[in-house]
Amino acid sequence: MAKPPGPTVLKSFGRQKYATLDEISEREAIILFIGHYSVSFLAKRIETPLPLWLLFLAVQFIDMIWALFIFTGVEKANISHEVPGTPLNLFFMPYSHSLIGALFWSGVAFTIVRYLPIINNRNFKKAMIVSIAVFSHWILDLIVHTGDLPLWLNEFKVGLGLYEYAYISFFLELFFLILGLVLYIGLTTGKGMLGTLGIYVLLILIVLLGINSVWGVAPPNTKIAAGFLLFSYIFFSLIIAWLEKKRILKI
Numbered sequence: 001m002a003k004p005p006g007p008t009v010l011k012s013f014g015r016q017k018y019a020t021l022d023e024i025s026e027r028e029a030i031i032l033f034i035g036h037y038s039v040s041f042l043a044k045r046i047e048t049p050l051p052l053w054l055l056f057l058a059v060q061f062i063d064m065i066w067a068l069f070i071f072t073g074v075e076k077a078n079i080s081h082e083v084p085g086t087p088l089n090l091f092f093m094p095y096s097h098s099l100i101g102a103l104f105w106s107g108v109a110f111t112i113v114r115y116l117p118i119i120n121n122r123n124f125k126k127a128m129i130v131s132i133a134v135f136s137h138w139i140l141d142l143i144v145h146t147g148d149l150p151l152w153l154n155e156f157k158v159g160l161g162l163y164e165y166a167y168i169s170f171f172l173e174l175f176f177l178i179l180g181l182v183l184y185i186g187l188t189t190g191k192g193m194l195g196t197l198g199i200y201v202l203l204i205l206i207v208l209l210g211i212n213s214v215w216g217v218a219p220p221n222t223k224i225a226a227g228f229l230l231f232s233y234i235f236f237s238l239i240i241a242w243l244e245k246k247r248i249l250k251i
C-alpha cells in the first residue's frame with residue numbers, strides 16, 4: 001500500500017501497512033503492566049523496610065484509579081476489534097493518566113503513607129519512595145504508550161509508542177522485571193520450599209498474564225478489562241505479601 005501523506009508509523013500487523021499518527025492516537029494496541037513491577041523491586045532495594053505489597057500497589061496505583069474511574073464512567077475507553085491483542089482505545093483518561101493527574105496521585109500516595117497507619121515506622125523517606133514509585137508508572141507509560149497520555153487533563157497527548165513493537169516492548173519489560181527480581185532474590189533468602197520457589201511461581205504468573213494481555217483474547221468490554229486488571233494488581237500484591245513473610249532479609 002502507498003504511504004499516506006503526513007507523519008506515519010510502520011505497522012507490523014493488519015492489512016494496512018502504514019498507520020497515520022491520528023489512527024495511532026485513537027487506539028492502544030497493548031496493555032503491558034509487567035515492567036512496572038521492576039520499580040517495586042528497585043524501591044525495595046533502596047528502602048528495605050518498605051513492604052513489597054505496598055510497592056506492588058504503588059507502581060500500579062494510577063491504573064487502579066483508572067479502573068475505578070472506568071467502572072464509574074468518570075473516564076472512558078472502548079474496545080476496538082480491528083487490531084490484535086487487547087486493543088483498548090484509551091481516548092479519555094484525564095484524571096488518572098495525565099501528567100498533572102499522575103503528580104496528584106503521587107501526592108495522595110505520599111500523604112497516605114506518611115500519615116495513615118498502614119506501615120510501621122512511617123517517615124518522610126518511605127512516603128517519598130512510595131510516591132516516586134507511583135509516579136514512575138506515568139514515566140514508564142510515557143515510553144510505551146502510543147500518544148494517548150495527556151499532559152494536562154485531556155489535552156497535549158504524548159507517548160513514545162514502544163507498544164507499536166509488541167515483541168520489543170514485551171521482552172524489554174520482561175528483562176526489567178527479571179532484573180528487579182534478581183535484585184530482590186539477592187537481598188533475601190527463602191524459608192523452606194515455598195519461600196524459595198514461590199517467587200518464581202509469581203514471576204511465571206505475572207508473565208503469563210502479561211502474555212495474555214498482549215496476545216490473548218480481547219476482553220468483551222472495557223469494564224471487564226478494567227476489572228481484570230484491578231483484580232490482577234490486588235491479587236499480585238496479596239501473593240507478594242504472603243511470599244515476603246517466607247523470605248528473610250540478608251542485611
Ligand SMILES: [Zn+2]
Nearest residue numbers: 062063137141
Ligand atoms: Zn497506566
